[in-house]
Amino acid sequence: MRKLSLIYCLLILVLKANAQQLNSIGLEMVDIKPGKFLMGDYAYGENRDESPAHIVNISRPFRISSTEITNAQYEQFNPSHSKMRGKNGFSTEDDEAAIYVSYGEAVKFCEWLSKKEGKTYRLPTEAEWEYVCKAGTLSPYAIGDRVLPKEFLKNQDIIWEPKPVSLKVKQTKPNAWGVYDMHGNVEEWCLDWYGKYTVAEKMDPAGYTNGLYRVTRGGSHGTPVKYLRSANRAALIPEDKTLYTGFRVVEVTEKLKPTSFMAEPMVKSIVAKVPFKWNLVDKPVFMEPLTYVHTDQVGKNDFMYHHNHCPAVSWLPNGDLLAIWFSTEDEKGKEMTILSSRMKAGDKKWSDPELFFKVPDRNMTGSSLFYDQQKDVLYHMNGVEAAGTWQNLALVQRESKDNGSTWSKPVFANPEHELGNQVIAGMFKTKEGWLVQPSDATPKVRGGSVIHLSKDNGKTWINPAGSLGQTPNFKQGAEGNIIAGIHAGVVQLQNGDLMAFGRDDNIKIDNSYYMPMSLSKNGGQSWTYQATEFPPISSGQRLVLRRLNEGALLLISFTDASITNRKGMQFIRKDGTTYTGYGMYAAVSFDDGKTWPVKKLITDGKERFLNGGGFTGYFRMDGQYAEPKGYLAATQSPDNIIHLFSSALHYRFNLKWLMD
Incomplete structure (x- = not known):
């Protein structure tokens, strides 16, 4: 007891x-x-x-x-x-x-x-x-x-x-x-x-x-x-x-004091702050392609992995070019990191990659860069996941006023981890002064794109289409609230309307499929769809659509959706004869997309064997063949040189070369 x-x-x-x-x-x-x-x-x-x-x-x-x-x-x-x-x-x-x-x-x-x-x-x-x-x-x-x-x-x-x-x-x-x-x-x-x-x-x-x-x-x-x-x-x-x-x-029982030192800055290279004097290039120019992703740094550079893809680019007022992209082992992975390389004014090669943006242990799919000359601000937009994959991303924004040497703290343009925040390279500013940021509406291979719109220089953002709802029926003459095709390129037309070209969600006319065009007369709230004259593109490919300094519209895309069973496109030589070309091409419109009289394969005819990185790998470039696929991004510097970036390569040419 x-x-x-x-x-x-x-x-x-x-x-x-x-x-x-x-x-x-x-x-x-x-x-x-x-x-x-x-x-x-x-x-x-x-x-x-x-x-x-x-x-x-x-x-x-x-x-x-x-x-x-x-x-x-x-x-x-x-x-x-x-x-x-x-x-x-x-x-x-x-x-x-x-x-x-x-x-x-x-x-x-x-x-x-x-x-x-x-x-x-x-x-x-x-x-x-x-x-x-x-x-x-x-x-x-x-x-x-x-x-x-x-x-x-x-x-x-x-x-x-x-x-x-x-x-x-x-x-x-x-x-x-x-x-x-x-x-x-x-x-x-x-x-x-x-x-x-x-x-x-x-x-x-x-x-x-x-x-x-x-x-x-x-x-x-x-x-x-x-x-x-x-x-x-x-x-x-x-x-x-x-x-x-x-x-x-x-x-x-007692408060603790943090260590008395700060985390080291991400950008380590010295960045010039003096404005650069750009001189117009007044003759046709096509320069030797350069590699901007130095993959020999894998294992040497912190946070650089084997799969490097999805670029965004901008020229800078100090004369530099800045390129960013994601580096990862698995595109769904939490290790995905945004790296950068820089080609300084006067240099002939790109710097080794540096850490540009990384929220630890988060997927970082989708980046955009845009230099706003009117405000002298460089914008960076990026997706940030909370777990893994690239489906439920939040939309994050940063700004730099010193040529990308330092950046503001990341803030949420859209804090909700949801569809519609997978950033596409291609931010631009409308003639009303509004910032437009295209983004994928879906993580899938098809299902459309949306835009985010800021009318106050990036302080607040809206999706004009509102709720994504169900995917619309992308047919000729149909209407919906999102852009046809993922990875869309978007421009503003002279009359204020918006026009977009996209990947997949192709439109069928007479048993043939064509790249879709989407038009919006109400600032992106709704879109109507029609077929373009261009062939569709698909996996491992992303187009560029932008307005040039000279006022014309530029489309850069690919002749075929895959590198097997290619049909190619017809191109005209200087002597007026035609030939079938394969791979990356440019098309130019002088009437806001009604006609595209200039079409040219992106090659100077010289035979080269190049590595396109990403999903492209090695390819032959010559008078008939150009790069067959890649995620494209482009910027045009004040000297009117068009800087085109695929998943690993930097091309330089101008409108006069395209028209030559």
Whole structure:
């Protein structure tokens, strides 16, 4: 009996101790003792930011919430968050992790809870988070050693459509320290600005004093298993709100100070700031093609991978040319990074690639560059995913006023991770002074494009067509709210209408298919469709449509949708004879697209063997053959030279050469 009484008393004491762990909003806090651990991992490639592994000392005890903050807990602070319950089918119940919470909102929750309880709550530092997650282990996962148990897995794959699953906390067993859901469920905001690790041993690190992105940890219900490791790092733009991200809190006795140095700048090369004097080129010009993507830097340059594709380009007032593109191993991958190369005024080759833009562990599909001469501003637009793939991108904007040497912090042109934000190179400004940014309406090979429109120099953006709705019927004379064809090129006509050419969604006339043209008389709210005279293009190809300095319209496209069973197009030689040419060509219109009297294969006739990069690979260029495919982008500098970029090559010619 005495033994039973003793057990009963001990049980009561344990229950009382556990009860004391619950705070006023029902949040269970777990005591964490000071200690030393190995932070990070020996990593390379896409995981190189986990390296070098280094020793970290956590010198003070603290308490951490055993679970992520739930809807019921968060909504005591912010009742309006209840409107976010069930968005995209996720997190409807009281005991599910709160999602669609920005970094700033998570910080305000901590401030509210601190004031409410008379204690100090904040987000965990990245070091504290990893210390608790590892719970004394050195293996990739704190639970299951090298393989995470199946009960932790939900949608641990790169998927196009987010599949709703329960985000209830405490549904799987805790780690050895009694903390739940640190591998998966939802990503969690950490206190730190994201930055590189250093090898030195550290005491209570709290990250950098400044930066662009806030650290997130732990992965989510939509994160592949290999990214759920204890050491894996990710980050987000602080204002981002996603269906993958929530947070937990720590209770501390003292505040920590961030490290007294900033994350190193991305652009390392010296950029001239003196305006360049452009001299008009008054004779026909076609220059030797150049390689602007130096793939010999794979493995040497940080963040450069084997697949380099999807360029955007602009001339700059200092005389430089700037080209950007994505570099990745897998186009669906989280490792995708935006790199840049620069050809400085007077140089004859392109610089080695540099890191241009990267939100850590996020897919970055689709980029655009545009220099606005009237405002002296260089715009950069980019897609940013929250998980993987390029389907549900947010639209992000940056600006530079010093030739791309420095950039403003990224801001959201459209913060919703949704269809319609896959940026296409080809931003332009209308005669009304409006910025127009084309984007794909779908991640699929067909299904159309849309435009984003800004009437206040990039401060706010709208999609004139509104909701994408169902894909319209792209037939001759039909009408819909999106452009026919993905990867569309868009121009404004002299009468103010918009005209666009696109890839796929081809229009059939008399048993033959033609590239579609879309026309809008109301600023992109609706479009009518008709066939062009040009052959359709398809996989691995993207066209250019733009207005030249001289006033004419320029189309650059391909004679065939594939490199097998090619039909080619008819071209006229200088002596008036015709021939069949294959590959990349230019067409010029002097009457706003009604007729295209000039058509020319993009070659000077010299035999070359070139590597087009991307999906193109090696090809022969001569008097009859030009580059067979590639993602095209173009800019025309004030000297009237047209700079055309495929997936790896830079072509230079002018209108006089096209007409010669």
